[in-house]
Amino acid sequence: xxxxxxxxxxxxxxxxxxxxxxxxxxxxxxxxxxxxxxxxxxxxxxxxxxxxxxxxxxxxxxxxxxxxxxxxxxxxxxxxxxxxxxxxxxxxxxxxxxxxxxxxxxxxxxxxxxxxxxxxxxxxxxxxxxxxxxxxxxxxxxxxxxxxxxxxxxxxxxxxxxxxxxxxxxxxxxxxxxxxxxxxxxxxxxxxxxxxxxxxxxxxxxxxxxxxxxxxxxxxxxxxxxxxxxxxxxxxxxxxxxxxxxxxxxxxxxxxxxxxxxxxxxxxxxxxxxxxxxxxxxxxxxx
Amino acid sequence: xxxxxxxxxxxxxxxxxxxxxxxxxxxxxxxxxxxxxxxxxxxxxxxxxxxxxxxxxxxxxxxxxxxxxxxxxxxxxxxxxxxxxxxxxxxxxxxxxxxxxxxxxxxxxxxxxxxxxxxxxxxxxxxxxxxxxxxxxxxxxxxxxxxxxxxxxxxxxxxxxxxxxxxxxxxxxxxxxxxxxxxxxxxxxxxxxxxxxxxxxxxxxxxxxxxxxxxxxxxxxxxxxxxxxxxxxxxxxxxxxxxxxxxxxxxxxxxxxxxxx
Numbered sequence: 001x002x003x004x005x006x007x008x009x010x011x012x013x014x015x016x017x018x019x020x021x022x023x024x025x026x027x028x029x030x031x032x033x034x035x036x037x038x039x040x041x042x043x044x045x046x047x048x049x050x051x052x053x054x055x056x057x058x059x060x061x062x063x064x065x066x067x068x069x070x071x072x073x074x075x076x077x078x079x080x081x082x083x084x085x086x087x088x089x090x091x092x093x094x095x096x097x098x099x100x101x102x103x104x105x106x107x108x109x110x111x112x113x114x115x116x117x118x119x120x121x122x123x124x125x126x127x128x129x130x131x132x133x134x135x136x137x138x139x140x141x142x143x144x145x146x147x148x149x150x151x152x153x154x155x156x157x158x159x160x161x162x163x164x165x166x167x168x169x170x171x172x173x174x175x176x177x178x179x180x181x182x183x184x185x186x187x188x189x190x191x192x193x194x195x196x197x198x199x200x201x202x203x204x205x206x207x208x209x210x211x212x213x214x215x216x217x218x219x220x221x222x223x224x225x226x227x228x229x230x231x232x233x234x235x236x237x238x239x240x241x242x243x244x245x246x247x248x249x250x251x252x253x254x255x256x257x258x259x260x261x262x263x264x265x266x267x268x269x270x271x272x273x274x275x276x277x278x279x280x281x282x283x284x285x286x287x
Numbered sequence: 288x289x290x291x292x293x294x295x296x297x298x299x300x301x302x303x304x305x306x307x308x309x310x311x312x313x314x315x316x317x318x319x320x321x322x323x324x325x326x327x328x329x330x331x332x333x334x335x336x337x338x339x340x341x342x343x344x345x346x347x348x349x350x351x352x353x354x355x356x357x358x359x360x361x362x363x364x365x366x367x368x369x370x371x372x373x374x375x376x377x378x379x380x381x382x383x384x385x386x387x388x389x390x391x392x393x394x395x396x397x398x399x400x401x402x403x404x405x406x407x408x409x410x411x412x413x414x415x416x417x418x419x420x421x422x423x424x425x426x427x428x429x430x431x432x433x434x435x436x437x438x439x440x441x442x443x444x445x446x447x448x449x450x451x452x453x454x455x456x457x458x459x460x461x462x463x464x465x466x467x468x469x470x471x472x473x474x475x476x477x478x479x480x481x482x483x484x485x486x487x488x489x490x491x492x493x494x495x496x497x498x499x500x501x502x503x504x505x506x507x508x509x510x511x512x513x514x515x516x517x518x519x520x521x522x523x524x525x526x527x528x529x530x531x532x533x534x535x536x537x538x539x540x541x542x543x544x545x546x547x548x
Contacts, residue, residue: 027355051369052417075414077353078316087413101401104339105421106375108370122376125421128450128462134406149463179340179355179532180368183317192404234357241352241541 002172002218004197007227008269010220011037015046015160022049022111022158022190023056026181028234030056031164033270040061040265049246050157051107051182054245055230061097069226070100070156071094072107080242083251100249101135106153108240111182113155113167114189125151144274161190161192164228165213166235167204168197174217175204178234180211187213196224198236224270246286259285292522294475296433297494299325299530300522302473303434304388311335313377313383313422318432319386320534322473324350325544328529336441337376339418341366345498350537378427380465385426387419387449389433391441394487394508395430395458396451396469399444406446415450422466423449435474441507452486459486476502478519482511489513495521 005013015021015038023031035056036284039044047068048057055076060066062084074085088097102110109121122141132138141152163183165176174195176183187193193211198221204211215221224234230240230247263282267273276282302322306312306330324347326333336345344364345420351359367376376382385418390413391399395419400419404410422427429451433439451469452459459468471491472479478492490502492511503510522530 026355028340028351028360071415073411073415073417077355078351081412086412090409102413103416103420104369104418105373108373112370112374122424123374123421124465127424128447128453128459129420130401130447131416133422134446142469178357178360179342179366181340181355181367184368185370208506232357234360239353239356244352 002168002221004200005222007033007037007196007221007222007224008041010032010222011041014192015041015043016174017043018045018047018155020047020161021160022156022186023162024050024180024181024186025231026052026163026238027054028179028181028232029164029176029228030054030231031162031196031227032056032229032231033224034162034164034194035060036264036270036273037144038065039261040267046272049158051104053082053085055082058084058247061085062087062094062251063261064094067095068098069125069268070102070107072102075193076244076248078241079248083248086255087254092275094204099188100133100137102138102153103131103163106138106151107156108182110153110156111185111189116183118155120152120154121151122150124125124258136168143211156189157191158186158190160192160194161186164185164196164224164233166198166203167235168195168202168221169201172218173204174213174215174218175206176211183218184211184213187217193217194220194222195261196222196227198225198227198233208270213269227270227275230251246249250286253262256285294494296475296527297519297522298432298434298475300477300520300526301492301494302327302430303380303526305364305471305473306331306334306428309333311337311340311381312386313337313339313382313418313426314386315417315419316351316473317387317388319388321350322432323386323528324533325530326349328528328533330506335384339369339372341369343367343376344362348536349540350437350533352541357520373421379417379423380425381428383412385422385429385432387429388429389420389439392431392433393441393444394411394471395453395455396472396481396488397444398451398517399446399447401446403445403447414491419449423451423468424466426466428467429469431469431472433472433474435476435502435505437505437507446536452481456484456488476505480513490516492517492519494519
């Protein structure tokens with residue numbers, strides 16, 4: 001049963017050190033506010049899962065929150081590398097990061113398997129590639145009907161899933177639209193689910209077949225306007241492409257990243273962090 | 288090199304021309320997306336563009352900066368979830384052409400986008416697979432678009448992320464992969480196609496103003512030329528105008544000075 005609460009309370013109550021945490025959103029609706037709150041509460045030893053780590057996990061990895069990353073594409077979309085992720089993999093900074101590398105098709109199927117309460121995903125994939133050589137979790141299974149050999153990989157079953165959506169009603173029923181990624185599957189595969197939304201509304205007024213997560217599969221729901229920025233929320237605000245490019249500069253250098261991180265830690269919440277962005281001292285970090 | 292167009296423009300135009308009208312195309316971000324949209328705006332208005340984030344039949348007015356930009360969803364015939372894209376549409380065998388990029392490529396059109404150097408101690412950690420391994424093994428035909436240099440066109444890959452023809456001959460079929468694999472590699476210097484028997488890439492078209500020595504010097508293996516090797520026809524005025532207009536609109540929309548890639 002969904003409970004309306006502050007994001008700080010939701011992270012304090014439902015995300016613990018050592019948890020397997022999946023924060024999803026495929027370029028769209030990335031739960032950045034929640035990521036910052038995890039950093040602010042200094043969670044450690046998290047096992048992070050996400051198809052496209054994006055800036056959100058680059059920030060968590062750089063801040064020292066993660067000991068493992070399961071992913072399928074780790075770049076800054078349209079810009080280049082994720083430098084904090086690379087620094088962790090290439091130089092063990094701020095500490096070693098174990099990686100479990102898979103493909104998009106694999107992770108998408110593995111979330112579906114998790115949501116369907118199955119132990120593994122089965123699909124046509126990886127044939128001839130080097131992935132099984134470096135990831136012993138990528139195995140195969142023979143179809144009992146045709147004899148075809150198919151890829152088999154473990155289901156994704158996070159302790160906690162966190163997503164951002166456009167709206168939730170007073171009971172905590174959640175509505176999202178536009179590019180949906182694997183958000184629904186992430187929520188249904190997890191033991192607990194936290195959803196941040198742009199706005200709390202009396203009624204969703206959604207047509208039949210809309211993507212709605214019923215309140216009783218959501219653990220906590222939090223109103224966080226602009227909670228997906230610098231990614232975007234369809235119908236609310238655009239992607240902040242300039243920040244994605246600026247991040248390349250901020251994240252490339254450990255000291256500059258450290259200076260940026262201080263502003264996340266200093267802000268009492270995401271709203272204050274967003275207000276701080278206009279501060280000339282913060283602007284200096286970005287120049 | 289003619290002064291009237293750049294090497295990147297001829298590469299994009301040459302790639303766009305390979306997409307016939309009505310083709311269902313799985314599009315990666317960057318150069319593949321530029322080429323696919325140029326095709327849609329010139330000779331292939333009914334090409335169906337599918338992006339892995341979920342939009343099917345996207346008709347973006349400007350080039351998307353990320354694989355999940357809002358203009359893809361707004362202009363699509365339908366938007367489905369990412370698992371549905373990979374399960375029903377890609378694995379389901381609905382896609383004709385997959386357009387891929389590469390960080391490293393070998394003579395059998397195998398692709399590396401994972402690491403440079405040893406996997407556990409990489410010299411450079413690259414973004415990884417994304418959708419590419421299953422795109423390359425599920426679509427009817429793969430087109431690879433990549434700038435050519437010795438660093439990119441290598442004798443041996445550090446990691447096979449996506450399979451072309453493995454060790455050549457019938458190795459791809461023997462490994463159980465469906466689809467015809469890569470049918471062309473389009474670079475800023477030339478077009479390469481696999482030899483029908485050995486499956487080794489051979490230069491089939493040379494872009495205007497490029498000579499064979501330049502291509503040899505930019506390839507990490509001893510590259511062969513097809514007997515029927517021809518010159519790539521230069522971009523038409525219409526192709527160039529459409530491409531430049533698209534790039535200008537994109538830069539304005541995203542607030543970028545210069546190139547969108």
